[in-house]
Amino acid sequence: MEVIQSLQNSKVKEWVRLHNKKDRDQKKQFLIEGEHLLEEALRAGCVETIITDEDCPETGVPVIRVTEGIMKKISGNVSAVHVIGVCRMREPELRNNSRLLILDGLQDPGNVGTLIRTAVSFGFDGVYLSPDSCDLYNEKTIRSTQGALFYIPVIRTGLSDLVTRLQKEGVTVIASALDASVNMEDIAPCEKMAFVVGHEGRGVSKEIQRKADQRLRIEMDGFESLNAAVAGGIMMYRYRKSSK
Amino acid sequence: MEVIQSLQNSKVKEWVRLHNKKDRDQKKQFLIEGEHLLEEALRAGCVETIITDEDCPETGVPVIRVTEGIMKKISGNVSAVHVIGVCRMREPELRNNSRLLILDGLQDPGNVGTLIRTAVSFGFDGVYLSPDSCDLYNEKTIRSTQGALFYIPVIRTGLSDLVTRLQKEGVTVIASALDASVNMEDIAPCEKMAFVVGHEGRGVSKEIQRKADQRLRIEMDGFESLNAAVAGGIMMYRYRKSSK
Structure with a gap:
């Protein structure tokens, strides 16, 4: 087993740099922290190296033993982490388009991660992120997915x-909007649907609202304000795969 | 208008201490940050003092002008805040018990704040927090409510x-649980309902699950994992006040 004890080691420096989106995109690598995420990533077969400061069961993936100080330096977490996986990004492959989630300009990594986790729970086939949404491989996003990203x-x-393109493929595109005139209860599930959830402040962009086949309003009783992940969760539950 | 320029001023020190739960509970005061929350707090009539480093419109509430450095010291926020309200806690007064939310051991301030915001949006009458849930007046909780706490x-x-007590008052108490055998679709809305959302990891405590009138399962298609605020949001939408 390889052992690294110096904070100045070039591999340590490379791993730390994976906290920057630019470096992640260039190397096609990202970090995951903690046992639960490591398990999910191992199951998905995308872990290249396991970094740890503890004994660690044999998994077939190369392990590098480091000091507690190095773990602290690599980890993005405030509490102590004892295992980190260096993972390889993969080309996402969409196999089905019956239920899709589209995130338009979401800024909060917690919201993006939670929405991905919810999409998996309700049998969705894929998630699209607009270029101005926050990064999937941000450590907070990954943590909030609870492993669902795999x-x-x-x-x-x-x-x-x-x-x-989706509309040409027969997918009905539905944008949520506070001022929409059609209530969610009045839109029945159909074969192929995509749901757009918008920016935490501005909502879905005007252009996408115009292009969407339907604008949908989640019925409320007052205050007229929902967190983006909650609004997305309510829509995805209503139109979950088994609702068809 | 009172002006404070010294970081050593005793009022500044008192305000900073309001970041601790113990001091908040003792003084019956809490801080809110930013214009949106201040507006909501002013409307609710619970602001005692406005602290600012900018010009500020007349609202009838005493204003104390401070330096940028003092604002930074008082604020719990990383980005610059230009207005802070010192608010008085009030005895919550429940007027109705037709829709209630009960939070059992929730640890994440973002989840608690989001659930309170969602409760208001769906016409709920009140929210109960177990003693081991995180504090309502934590700055992250308040921020996530978006003002709904007022x-x-x-x-x-x-x-x-x-x-x-609720059961004696004729309220049906429903606990969400992943292993419950009754699906949400099979539980109809009724006159008086209370919904228990549980701890992010452990879920609703065994004791409350045993005491509840119903254990409810949110139907899922895989992964079997929902964020607490999303699960609560889906339940509150389904049983919103206007669903009766």
Whole structure:
């Protein structure tokens, strides 16, 4: 087993740099922290190296033993982490388009991660992220997915062309909007649907609202304000895969 | 207008101490940050003092002008805040018990704040927090409510006695649980309902699950994992006040 004890080691420096989106995109690598995420990543077969300061069961993946100080330096977490996985990004592969989630400009990594986790729970086939949404491989996003990112293709792409393409494929595109005139209860589930959840403050962009086949309002009783992940969760539950 | 320029001023020190729960509870005061929350707090009539490093419109509430350095010291926020309100806690007063939310051991301030915000949006009458849930007046909780905490009574109390009392009042108490055998679709809305959302890892405590009138399962298609605020949001939408 390889052992690294110096904070100045070039590998340590490379791993620390994976906290920057630019370096992640260039290396096609990202970090995951903690046992639960490591298990999910191992099951998905995308772990290249396991970094740890403890004994660690044999998994077939190379292990590098480091000091507590190095773990602290690599980890993005405030509480102590004892295992970190260096993972390889994979080309997401969409196999089905019957239920899709589209995130338009979401800024909060916790919201993005939670929405991906919810999408998997309700049998969705894929998630699209607009170019101005926060990064999938941000450590907070990954933590909020609770590992769900390994179970669903997540694709970053421009939304205008995407919506046009989906509509040609027979997918009904539905944008949530506070001022929409059609209530969610009045839109029945159909074969192929995509749901757009918008920016935490501005909501879904005007262009995508115009292009969408339907604008949907989640019925409320007052205050007229929902967190983006909650609004997305309510829609995905209503139109979950088994609702068809 | 009073002006404070010294970081050593005793009022500044008192305000900073309001970041600790113990000091908040003792003084019956808490801080809110930013214009949106200040507006909501002013509307609710609970602001005692406005602290600012900018010009500020007349509201009838005493204003204290401070330096940028003092604002930074008082604020719990990383980005610059230009207005802070010192608010007085009030005795929550429950007027109705037709829709209640009960939070059992929730640890994440973002989840608690989001659940309170969602409760207001779906016309709920009140929120109960178990003694081991995180504090309502934590700055992250307040921020996540988006001001909804001023629109709904939030009561911290032991849940076992609460559930007994609610049941005597004719309220049906429903606990969400992943392993429950009754699906949400099969539980119809009724006149008086209370919904228990549990700890992010452990879920609803065994005791409250036993005492509840129903254990409810949110139907899922895989992964079997929902964020607490999303699960609560889906339940509150389904049983929102206007669903009766």
